[in-house]
Amino acid sequence: MIRKALTIAGSDSGGGAGIEADLKTYSAFGVHGLVAITSVTAQNTQEVRAIHDVDPEVVAKQIEAVADDIGVDAAKTGMLSNAEIIKAVAKTVKKYSFPLVVDPVMIAKSGAPLLREDAMDALIEKIIPLAKVVTPNKPEAEKLSGIRIENLEDARKAAKIIVEELGAESAIVKGGHLGLSEAVDVFYFNGEFKEYRAPFVDGCTHGTGCSFSAAIAANLAKGKELEEAVRIAKEFITMGIYYGAKIGYGHCPVNQNAWIEIPAEKWRVYESLRNAIKELVAIENLPQYVPEVGMNFVYALPRLYARSKDDVAGVKGRIVKFGSAVKPVGGVEFGASDHLARAILTYMNFFPETRSVLNLKYSEELIKKASNLGLRVSFYDRREEPEEIKAQEGGTIPWGIRTAIERINGKPDIIYHLGNWGKEAMILIFGETPQVVLRKLKMLIE
Ligand SMILES: Nc1ncnc2c1ncn2[C@@H]1O[C@H](COP(=O)(O)OP(=O)(O)OP(=O)(O)O)[C@@H](O)[C@H]1O
Numbered sequence: 001m002i003r004k005a006l007t008i009a010g011s012d013s014g015g016g017a018g019i020e021a022d023l024k025t026y027s028a029f030g031v032h033g034l035v036a037i038t039s040v041t042a043q044n045t046q047e048v049r050a051i052h053d054v055d056p057e058v059v060a061k062q063i064e065a066v067a068d069d070i071g072v073d074a075a076k077t078g079m080l081s082n083a084e085i086i087k088a089v090a091k092t093v094k095k096y097s098f099p100l101v102v103d104p105v106m107i108a109k110s111g112a113p114l115l116r117e118d119a120m121d122a123l124i125e126k127i128i129p130l131a132k133v134v135t136p137n138k139p140e141a142e143k144l145s146g147i148r149i150e151n152l153e154d155a156r157k158a159a160k161i162i163v164e165e166l167g168a169e170s171a172i173v174k175g176g177h178l179g180l181s182e183a184v185d186v187f188y189f190n191g192e193f194k195e196y197r198a199p200f201v202d203g204c205t206h207g208t209g210c211s212f213s214a215a216i217a218a219n220l221a222k223g224k225e226l227e228e229a230v231r232i233a234k235e236f237i238t239m240g241i242y243y244g245a246k247i248g249y250g251h252c253p254v255n256q257n258a259w260i261e262i263p264a265e266k267w268r269v270y271e272s273l274r275n276a277i278k279e280l281v282a283i284e285n286l287p288q289y290v291p292e293v294g295m296n297f298v299y300a301l302p303r304l305y306a307r308s309k310d311d312v313a314g315v316k317g318r319i320v321k322f323g324s325a326v327k328p329v330g331g332v333e334f335g336a337s338d339h340l341a342r343a344i345l346t347y348m349n350f351f352p353e354t355r356s357v358l359n360l361k362y363s364e365e366l367i368k369k370a371s372n373l374g375l376r377v378s379f380y381d382r383r384e385e386p387e388e389i390k391a392q393e394g395g396t397i398p399w400g401i402r403t404a405i406e407r408i409n410g411k412p413d414i415i416y417h418l419g420n421w422g423k424e425a426m427i428l429i430f431g432e433t434p435q436v437v438l439r440k441l442k443m444l445i446e
C-alpha cells in the first residue's frame with residue numbers, strides 16, 4: 001500500500017521550490033504525490049520573470065479529480081497567488097477530511113511577491129482556519145499575527161495568535177530568518193510550546209519552506225503524529241540545505257534527494273568495498289607489498305556527499321600481514337580511515353569521479369613497471385613541503401596529492417612519495433571504484 005499526499009501550489013520552472021520541491025519531497029518519503037497547480041511561474045534561482053495564475057475552477061477540479069478517485073491521506077498548500085484561488089481551494093478542501101498543512105507563501109526568496117496584497121484577508125479568513133498546522137517564516141508570521149518578531153519570545157506570541165485568534169489547529173514559526181546561531185522553529189500545539197532546533201548551516205535555501213511543509217504533509221500521510229512529522233521534517237530540511245547543489249547564480253535549491261541518496265549510496269559503497277576486499281586478500285603475492293604501517297583500501301561517497309572522513313569507508317584497524325597472508329583487522333566502516341580518506345577527498349576536488357584508493361609499500365621496481373604498463377605516475381616529496389603546511393595538523397597529505405596532480409597537470413593512476421624521517425615511503429593507487437583500483441593493482445603485482 002502506498003500513501004498519497006497532495007500539494008496545492010505553484011510551479012517553479014527552476015525546480016527548486018513550489019510543486020517541484022513538494023513532489024521531490026514526497027518521493028523522498030516514499031509517498032505518491034498528487035498535484036493541483038495554482039500558478040505557473042517562469043522562475044530560476046535569481047528571479048521570477050512571469051506568473052500565470054490558473055483558473056480557480058481548474059484548481060478546484062484538480063483537487064476533486066484526485067481526491068474522488070485516488071484519495072488523499074494528507075495535503076499541503078503553497079503559493080495560492082490570488083483571492084479567487086484561495087476561495088476555490090478553501091471551498092473544495094472542506095468537502096474532504098484530509099489533514100492540511102498550510103505554508104502561507106507570500107514572497108519568494110528572490111524577493112518577488114507570490115501572493116497579491118489584496119489576498120491576505122482571504123488567506124487569513126478562509127485557509128488558516130482549515131489548517132492542521134500553519135508554517136510561516138518570520139515575515140509571514142508577522143503579517144499573519146500583526147506583531148513584530150525579533151526573538152523567540154515574539155515567535156511564541158505570533159504562533160499563539162495564529163492558533164488562538166486565527167483558528168489554526170497549530171502553528172510553527174520558522175527560524176530561518178531570525179538571525180540566530182541555530183535554526184529554531186517554535187511550535188504551538190495543544191496549548192503547549194515546543195522548539196525544534198538544528199545548527200544553522202551554510203548551504204542551499206531556495207525551496208526550504210516548501211520542502212519543510214511537504215515533509216510534514218508526507219509524514220502525516222504516512223500516519224505519523226504531528227509532532228513526530230515535524231521532527232522528521234526538521235531533520236530532512238537540515239540535511240537538504242547542507243547537501244544542496246550549487247546550481248544557478250542565485251539562491252541554490254534544497255537537495256531533497258540527500259535523504260534517500262545518502263543511505264542508498266552508503267550501502268553501495270559498503271557492498272562494493274567489502275567485495276573488493278575479499279578479492280584483495282585472496283591475491284597470493286600481496287603480503288610482500290603491505291607497508292609496515294598496514295594497508296588500507298577506501299571508497300568515498302559521491303562527491304556531493306563526500307565532505308569529511310566520515311563520508312569515506314575503509315577498513316577499521318587497516319589490513320595487515322598475518323603469517324603468509326593478509327588480513328583485514330576489522331570490518332568496513334565509514335570514518336575508519338584517516339590518511340587515505342584525506343588523500344581521496346583531495347583527489348576528488350580535482351577529479352570527482354575517482355572515489356577509491358589503496359596504499360602499497362613503496363618499491364622502485366613497481367614504479368618502473370607502472371610506467372611501462374602505461375599507468376600515469378606522479379609523486380610528491382615531503383622535503384619540499386612548505387613550513388606553513390607542516391605546521392598545519394593533517395595538511396601534508398592534501399598538499400602532497402595536490403602537488404602530485406599539478407606536477408603532471410593530469411589524472412595520475414598512481415601517486416608515490418619517498419618518505420622522510422619516521423614516514424614510510426608509499427604508493428597510492430587511485431580509481432573510480434574499488435574494482436578499478438584492484439584491476440590496476442593486479443596489473444602491477446601479478
Ligand atoms: N541556513 C539554514 N540552516 C539550517 N536550517 C535552516 C536554514 N534556513 C532555514 N532553515 C530551516 O528550514 C526550514 C524552513 O525555514 P525558512 O524560514 O527558510 O522557510 P521559508 O522562508 O518559508 O522558506 P522559503 O523561502 O523556501 O519559502 C525551517 O525549519 C528553518 O529553521
Ligand SMILES: Cc1ncc(COP(=O)(O)O)c(N)n1
Nearest residue numbers: 010011017018108109206207
Ligand atoms: C512557485 C513557488 N512557490 C513557492 C516559492 C517560495 O520559495 P522560496 O522562498 O524559497 O523562493 C517560490 N519561489 N515559488
